[in-house]
Amino acid sequence: MDQNELKKAVGIKSVDFIKPQMTVGLGTGSTVYYMVEELGRRVQAGLKIQCVTTSTRTWDQAEKLGIPLKKLNDVDHIDLTIDGADEIDKNFQGIKGGGGAHTYEKTVALNSQRNLWIVDQSKMVTTLGQFPLPLEVNPFGCQQLFQRLEKEGLKPAFRIDKQGNNLLTDMKNYIIDLHLGQIKHPHLLADWLDHQTGIIEHGLFLDLVNTVVVGCDDGPKIIENIR
Numbered sequence: 001m002d003q004n005e006l007k008k009a010v011g012i013k014s015v016d017f018i019k020p021q022m023t024v025g026l027g028t029g030s031t032v033y034y035m036v037e038e039l040g041r042r043v044q045a046g047l048k049i050q051c052v053t054t055s056t057r058t059w060d061q062a063e064k065l066g067i068p069l070k071k072l073n074d075v076d077h078i079d080l081t082i083d084g085a086d087e088i089d090k091n092f093q094g095i096k097g098g099g100g101a102h103t104y105e106k107t108v109a110l111n112s113q114r115n116l117w118i119v120d121q122s123k124m125v126t127t128l129g130q131f132p133l134p135l136e137v138n139p140f141g142c143q144q145l146f147q148r149l150e151k152e153g154l155k156p157a158f159r160i161d162k163q164g165n166n167l168l169t170d171m172k173n174y175i176i177d178l179h180l181g182q183i184k185h186p187h188l189l190a191d192w193l194d195h196q197t198g199i200i201e202h203g204l205f206l207d208l209v210n211t212v213v214v215g216c217d218d219g220p221k222i223i224e225n226i227r
């Protein structure tokens, strides 16, 4: 199976975790796309749920499919959030933000009772960091922040759109990607990044995921993170 077929298989499989009357967080990305398409089919067939989304992209897709949507501020809990990921290590720590949506994704994840990630097998790694670590940054003072990151040896690069401009997030911020190669101590790095003024959110998602559905050639595998 190619990567897209693996993404589609886990996207569809993950919808089995959604039960009637749940409030569900919908992530962002090409794997989540397939999950939302399947959820749309089930809602049209009578499944009663409500959802919050983590990006305008997902909101627009879900709205077209007739999935009932709420703003995050208008729900009192989220039962389950289903999202993609860019890397997951053997300790279930992850990198997200390849789609630049990680600030909203982390906000929704932190407010969810359960988090389920859907990934193809290429995302399962021994050590995080091969995938560039995304930072959502405030445009105000971003050059100074960039220099500070460079000085720390974190190999930053602004993420650029097809027109050659700084990519803008849903919140109209910029993304800086850190090309680290490997992240030996994710918690230490997360702690340092959490304390840098100008960084709105980083893409390290630590101690957050409960269940991973991995797309493998012989079918989706469900892995529980027993914490």
Ligand SMILES: O=C(CO)[C@H](O)[C@H](O)COP(=O)(O)O
Binding pocket: 027, 028, 029, 030, 031, 032, 083, 084, 085, 086, 095, 096, 097, 098, 099, 100, 101, 102, 105
């Ligand atoms: O974090 C994300 C978006 O900010 C995505 O979930 C992550 O990039 C995975 O995307 P895809 O399913 O397209 O591979």
